[in-house]
Amino acid sequence: MRFAWPNGYRMAVCLTWDVDGESGVYFRFPERAERLLGELHQRLFGPQVGIWRILQTLERHGIPGTFFIPSSVAEMHPDVVEAIVAAKHPVGLHGHLHEALETLSEAEEIAVLERSQCILAKHCGYVPALYRAxxxxxxxxxxxxxxxxxxxxxxxxxxxxxxxxxxxxxxxxIEIPIQWALDDAEYWAHSRANRDKPLADPQTVLNFWQSEFDGFYRSGGCYVLTLHPFISGRHATMQTLERLIEHIKRFDGVWWTTLEAVTAHAEALLGAGTLPVRRSPPPSAES
Ligand SMILES: [Zn+2]
Structure with missing residues (x-):
């Protein structure tokens, strides 16, 4: 059955960015962060350069984005959150130091969530209620x-x-699904640690993203692209995004929107009893 979008739209497109900055390095590689500068500075490209290019691109095309921000990034780069909020793009939660949830106890996980809500609320002027792990x-x-x-x-x-x-x-x-093929990191995340994996050809990535879009247009789904300013805020990769936007703009009935608006729409469908309800698989095949 086709998903019921509002106002006669046949599908939704949500461009989303995880503004990870240097946060994950401090959590995953604390010893490297103490000794080395290279990876930290590469990731600084996101809040220092990439995010501004992205905000200009969205403004030029008149389309919204959704931005998930670890709260430590908000503390280190308050100007970034300020600009995103000023442009009326919604902000979501993404940990404090980009903590891997499988490494935290329940108490630690709750403490991280509450801390990230508290810090982002100070920078955004509201408590974000969208989440991405x-x-x-x-x-x-x-x-x-x-x-x-x-x-x-x-x-x-x-x-x-x-x-x-x-x-x-x-x-x-409410769950708004994502997938590996629509994530810039799979194609272009590159560092000293994975230099064996070549950077993908932008044209190949564009073909992949356009083919997925064409399929979503036929099936009426929610096309969620997950990007990172430090990975795809550079020239060739931004050009790939521009070409994708131009491709999508050729189609009628596309709802360019945010995860905030999709959440609100899904909540309305849930209230009306018309949103699919799912359960996670059991912890073992026997249970
Ligand atoms: Zn992230």
């Missing part, structure tokens, strides 16, 4: 913790191409 990796506890802390939606899972409600003990959480 660092590296898209939710643990079994996370959906329920998110609902208990007032989060309205998550965008980290890959089991569909349109929003649905994920059941938790605390109530439903």
């Amino acid at each position: 660092p590296a898209w990796e939710l643990n079994r506890r996370t959906p329920e913790i998110l609902v208990r802390h007032g989060c309205r939606s998550d965008s980290s899972l890959m089991d569909d191409e349109a929003p649905y409600a994920l059941e938790t003990q605390a109530g439903p959480l």
Whole structure:
């Protein structure tokens, strides 16, 4: 069955950025962060250069974005959050130091979530209620913790191409699915640690992203592109995004929107009893 979009739209397009900056290096490689500068400075390209190019591109095309920001990045680069909020793009939660959720106890996970809500609220003027797990990796506890802390939606899972409600003990959480092929990191994340993996040809990536869009247009899904300012805020990669935007603009009935607006629409469908409701698989095949 086709997903029911508002106002006669046949599908939604959400351009999203995870503004990770240098945060993940401090969490994943603390010893390297103490000794070495290269990776930290590469990632600084995001908040220092990439994000400004991205905001200009969105403004030029008159389309919105959604920005997930680790709260440590908000503290280190308050001007970035200020500019995103001033341009009326919604901000979502993405950990404090881009913490991998599988490494945290429940108490630590809750402390990180509350800290990130508190810090981002100071910078945004509201408590963000959209969530994306660092590296898209939710643990079994996370959906329920998110609902208990007032989060309205998550965008980290890959089991569909349109929003649905994920059941938790605390109530439903709207899930807006993503996928590896629509993530810039898979093609262009490059550092000393993975120099064996070549950077992808931008034309190949454009073909992939356009083919996925064409399919979403036929099926009526929610096309969510996940990008990172430090990875695809450079010239050839930004040009790929520009060409994708130009391709999509040739189609009628496309809702260029944000995960905030998609969340609100999915909540309305849930209230009307017309949003699919799903459960996570059990922890073992026997249970
Ligand atoms: Zn991230």
